[in-house]
């Protein structure tokens with residue numbers, strides 16, 4: 114092997130990789146999106162399809178990404194180019210990494226706006242602004258926030274700076290340190306909230322809603338949403354996991370590590386659902402409320418419950434921390450690329466990218482007010498970027514990574530690096546060569 118370690122650094126241990134990758138995976142996708150799309154798609158049947166997508170498509174592609182990153186020890190674009198060259202293929206495969214970089218920048222711009230809403234709600238919970246609000250009032254407060262570009266800009270700027278502060282400090286002093294502090298806090302908060310949800314009268318109804326599986330409820334549309342979401346939630350298809358994999362210690366086993374990250378991400382999504390739905394049901398509210406579920410329904414529910422303000426505050430802190438560790442990972446692949454390819458200083462690369470995503474974020478937050486009439490294919494900037502990345506760029510990136518790793522990379526390279534049993538290797542091959550490409554192509558075509 115030519116490069117033993119990445120010039121950016123190496124995680125202190127296998128566990129740090131697991132926690133850092135979980136920090137990337139667990140984010141707004143788990144706590145904001147997953148519960149509301151589960152609510153919109155009828156509950157249990159959707160959850161089941163989602164689990165199948167994670168197992169059959171998500172985990173094998175995650176293995177492929179970690180493998181590519183760790184073998185090359187470089188940023189995604191260089192890693193793909195190196196591996197293609199070594200396998201006797203065209204260096205053009207590096208384009209997947211370039212598309213991923215772009216996807217990361219796009220995702221960041223709307224992600225940071227939603228994270229800004231979360232920061233606003235932390236403050237609102239702390240000051241008691243949301244105590245005892247009715248649904249109408251909560252709806253009005255959320256809409257007021259969306260209509261106020263100055264406030265949105267303030268929160269978006271603060272969040273971008275929080276992310277910049279971590280990324281600029283580098284892999285060990287920034288990302289790893291943040292992981293060590295924030296991930297335990299995240300698990301602790303989640304457990305506290307689950308305990309609270311269990312104590313509410315709606316818990317069994319919430320449980321049934323998520324785990325009562327009825328085939329007749331299964332719609333084709335739900336399958337599409339579930340597959341698209343499995344890429345988003347596992348941070349796949351854009352090079353994040355490749356970049357994190359390039360910092361992974363050599364001795365850590367890729368198969369079991371990836372399994373752990375997938376399991377933790379899924380667990381957090383399920384627990385988030387179990388923490389949210391009982392609170393919604395306990396207050397007789399509608400689980401299918403859509404994106405406003407977290408920002409409108411939940412504050413109303415918290416407002417009517419014992420200790421609701423306190424747990425509501427904890428809840429939004431949890432979401433804020435989860436969004437923070439994910440947003441860091443959206444920028445890291447691009448920072449590593451700029452540093453390695455153009456020999457920029459890490460600080461220059463980080464600040465430059467932060468300015469870029471900050472500017473794009475202004476277009477996203479403007480979607481709800483001063484730029485609401487700017488549309489692409491009938492969607493405002495915010496929705497268009499969400500749609501373009503989640504439904505097109507990530508699945509496309511994922512399928513190309515699967516095809517590359519399955520059909521074009523020398524099999525011996527995979528065996529050397531991944532070192533798993535023959536059985537697991539064959540299962541992985543079947544997924545990346547056949548199942549993932551077919552499943553994802555169907556979804557892509559139907560989405561278009």
Ligand code: PHE
Pocket residue numbers: 137138139140141142143220344345346347348349351353439440442443
């Ligand atoms: N996985 C993150 C979430 O669920 C979002 C994300 C996507 C982060 C892609 C990095 C890369 O919120």
